[in-house]
Amino acid sequence: MKLFTIGPVQMYERTLEIRSQRIPYFRTAKFSRMVHETDLILKEMIGTDQKSKTIYLTASGTAAMEAAVTNCFSSCDKLLIVNGGTFGERFVQIARHHKIPYEVIKLPFGEVLSEQHLCNYLGKGISGVLVNLDETSTGQLYDVSIIRSFCKKENALLVVDAISTFLCDEYHMDDYGIDMSIISSQKGLCISPGLSMIILGKKALQKYSENQQYTSYYFSYEQYLRDVERGQTPFTPAIGTLMELYDILTYVKQKGLGTHLEEIAAKANHFRSRMKGLHTHLYIPSYPLSNAITPVILKKANATQLIATLSEEYEMMVNPTGGEMGNQMIRVAHIGALMAKDYDDLADAMCNVLSKEQV
Numbered sequence: 001m002k003l004f005t006i007g008p009v010q011m012y013e014r015t016l017e018i019r020s021q022r023i024p025y026f027r028t029a030k031f032s033r034m035v036h037e038t039d040l041i042l043k044e045m046i047g048t049d050q051k052s053k054t055i056y057l058t059a060s061g062t063a064a065m066e067a068a069v070t071n072c073f074s075s076c077d078k079l080l081i082v083n084g085g086t087f088g089e090r091f092v093q094i095a096r097h098h099k100i101p102y103e104v105i106k107l108p109f110g111e112v113l114s115e116q117h118l119c120n121y122l123g124k125g126i127s128g129v130l131v132n133l134d135e136t137s138t139g140q141l142y143d144v145s146i147i148r149s150f151c152k153k154e155n156a157l158l159v160v161d162a163i164s165t166f167l168c169d170e171y172h173m174d175d176y177g178i179d180m181s182i183i184s185s186q187k188g189l190c191i192s193p194g195l196s197m198i199i200l201g202k203k204a205l206q207k208y209s210e211n212q213q214y215t216s217y218y219f220s221y222e223q224y225l226r227d228v229e230r231g232q233t234p235f236t237p238a239i240g241t242l243m244e245l246y247d248i249l250t251y252v253k254q255k256g257l258g259t260h261l262e263e264i265a266a267k268a269n270h271f272r273s274r275m276k277g278l279h280t281h282l283y284i285p286s287y288p289l290s291n292a293i294t295p296v297i298l299k300k301a302n303a304t305q306l307i308a309t310l311s312e313e314y315e316m317m318v319n320p321t322g323g324e325m326g327n328q329m330i331r332v333a334h335i336g337a338l339m340a341k342d343y344d345d346l347a348d349a350m351c352n353v354l355s356k357e358q359v
């Protein structure tokens with residue numbers, strides 16, 4: 001089965017090799033050195049100062065979203081959440097669950113986030129903005145500059161869920177004015193699930209230290225911040241996934257981040273141009289897209305049916321879509337160990353299914 005899905009992805013052979021190794025004991029100087037080196041490259045790649053701090057959580061991305069929100073905000077804050085799909089909605093649910101006051105920019109499917117949306121919230125006492133820069137459920141890549149300028153005017157903390165944009169699109173945390181970045185192992189990093197990282201810039205560290213309300217023992221930043229100084233985590237981490245992380249980061253660094261991003265963009269563009277040939281059956285939405293994933297809207301066919309046929313008859317797994325677009329839209333990822341030829345095969349398979357079988 002070939003995975004055209006965004007998490008987990010079609011992993012690289014080198015990652016599979018690491019996965020097959022014995023898990024070492026981790027309270028050792030050698031393991032600490034690996035974590036330190038990983039951390040150095042991670043900060044370099046995400047575009048932040050080495051003085052920023054990383055929280056290494058053994059948990060899925062949602063836990064990192066929750067930890068980011070609860071460690072830095074409380075009932076004294078007011079959040080602004082960009083909700084343009086299922087991951088934006090998740091931030092809303094987290095804020096609601098923890099009784100942190102919030103406002104929501106609810107984007108209907110297909111609408112592009114603009115300055116206008118943010119303007120309505122100027123002078124409303126917003127102290128933090130939460131945004132999934134690539135809203136993976138639609139593939140819309142938001143314009144970070146408009147969010148940044150809002151945060152600057154309001155002196156609000158900018159918290160970015162970069163889970164599916166980091167290592168897929170250009171991302172420069174400090175240059176973009178991002179105070180806290182959230183990433184997770186199974187998406188852009190292309191490794192196993194289990195590990196999520198929160199990278200805190202200076203302003204986020206300050207906001208965290210002023211926040212008096214801790215709501216969790218396991219997810220409180222305190223012990224993580226202390227232990228990361230010596231290349232450790234307070235609790236047993238996903239050791240194997242951390243080893244994969246070290247490997248993938250050194251690999252991308254050797255190859256060059258620019259080259260890596262160009263390869264992904266080339267795969268995305270190739271697939272998108274192949275889809276133009278199928279315009280009688282489908283189209284790609286017109287909003288700005290991340291290179292991570294291509295949303296494809298079917299004009300007549302049923303998406304669930306197409307996904308099942310591709311999987312059963314062609315051994316190709318593409319992403320379904322949650323929510324209102326579920327029956328109409330499939331999503332195809334462009335990361336991991338897939339080549340242009342794989343996208344040709346997928347386009348051919350889609351053409352076969354859509355024209356012959358009329359699913």
Ligand SMILES: *Cc1c(COP(=O)(O)O)cnc(C)c1O
Pocket residue numbers: 007060061062063087132134135136137161163164184187
């Ligand atoms: C995948 C994803 C998450 C986290 O999902 P988990 O299943 O908890 O790992 C969060 N935000 C975005 C944008 C994602 O793509």
